[in-house]
Ligand SMILES: Nc1ncnc2c1ncn2[C@@H]1O[C@H](COP(=O)(O)OP(=O)(O)OP(=O)(O)O)[C@@H](O)[C@H]1O
């Protein structure tokens with residue numbers, strides 16, 4: 264495996280440095296991932312669109328391959344630099360962007376990408392946004408239908424509106440009277456949802472009570488982009504899939520005080536037909552069993568008295584003393600013109616600020632030795648040091 268060259272191009276008419284491929288409009292970086300493959304990461308601009316495109320040149324066959332691209336793509340900036348971190352991923356640093364949006368990973372050979380390659384039978388790459396420090400883990404809440412998950416989540420969102428965001432799931436079930444598309448669910452057709460699942464747009468999905476439900480990668484990303492902690496209300500099958508994914512979450516199972524009480528709540532909600540209630544109650548038995556599966560849930564809460572259960576939920580989320588989460592701040596700005604170089608598990612980023620751009624830290628170091636997570640979600644655990652060795656962090660202290 265060759266060490267990756269990192270190119271930065273700001274002159275599309277200039278001469279191409281070693282291995283750089285210039286396009287008629289936009290710019291492109293080229294990274295050798297193995298002795299056979301070179302990945303071209305380019306911004307292709309025209310009057311209507313601006314996108315980051317990936318092409319792979321296979322030297323063994325002399326052919327270009329356009330891979331399936333999974334995950335949420337970065338927005339193209341005026342320029343980027345790129346460097347190979349290991350044989351699994353390429354780091355992309357967007358120019359003229361802030362710390363919230365400058366680090367991106369293009370996964371080319373991670374376990375997630377390998378799995379998708381064998382599923383799709385094509386070349387696959389996957390984007391994952393880099394996050395500085397240990398961003399708060401998403402919260403997965405599961406439990407049988409009617410136990411009170413939605414009620415507890417609503418209370419949490421009401422009391423801490425700036426802290427939590429709800430992952431709006433997709434479902435093929437029909438909307439209830441008071442449900443709004445895009446707020447409670449994204450209501451969709453079976454065929455559309457199946458196609459989106461096939462295209463890798465879902466973090467998890469499951470057939471629940473006769474309908475398809477799923478959490479899209481985008482639904483979770485949108486919440487994180489707002490600087491909020493994501494809450495997912497999903498069934499036990501979905502929780503299992505998330506457990507198996509790269510998304511590091513905290514898993515909470517809500518139990519009813521008794522089966523009779525569960526039935527009473529489901530009926531009193533008045534949203535299901537008798538047939539649907541029977542189906543949900545049958546499924547509840549299996550779900551209550553699966554809720555006890557070793558290693559699946561981190562916490563089990565009994566929702567007997569609502570207020571007591573809510574207080575317990577807040578306690579386990581560390582919220583009982585009115586703890587506040589820090590809002591996402593912009594720690595620094597990466598200028599359009601910058602260079603990067605690698606020393607072991609660290610990347611040195613050297614900025615050359617122009618007058619027009621925001622103030623920058625001219626030199627800083629990105630330590631990627633303890634990254635976690637990854638596509639289709641975020642890559643957490645990046646550490647940034649200033650020239651003086653000071654650590655910059657977005658974590659609440
Ligand atoms: N602790 C509680 N005591 C009594 N009623 C409750 C309690 N918690 C919730 N409820 C009521 O039970 C009904 C079902 O609650 P909710 O809709 O929140 O359940 P859910 O777990 O989100 O269900 P689903 O999985 O079907 O979406 C609602 O009418 C709600 O007001």
Ligand SMILES: Nc1nc2c(ncn2[C@@H]2O[C@H](COP(=O)(O)O)[C@@H](O)[C@H]2O)c(=O)[nH]1
Nearest residue numbers: 408432468469471476477478496497498501
């Ligand atoms: N695996 C997933 N399960 C989900 C998702 N969104 C909701 N759900 C679960 O479905 C049932 C029924 O919900 P309802 O709104 O029809 O009453 C409930 O247990 C939810 O937790 C999802 O995205 N993935």
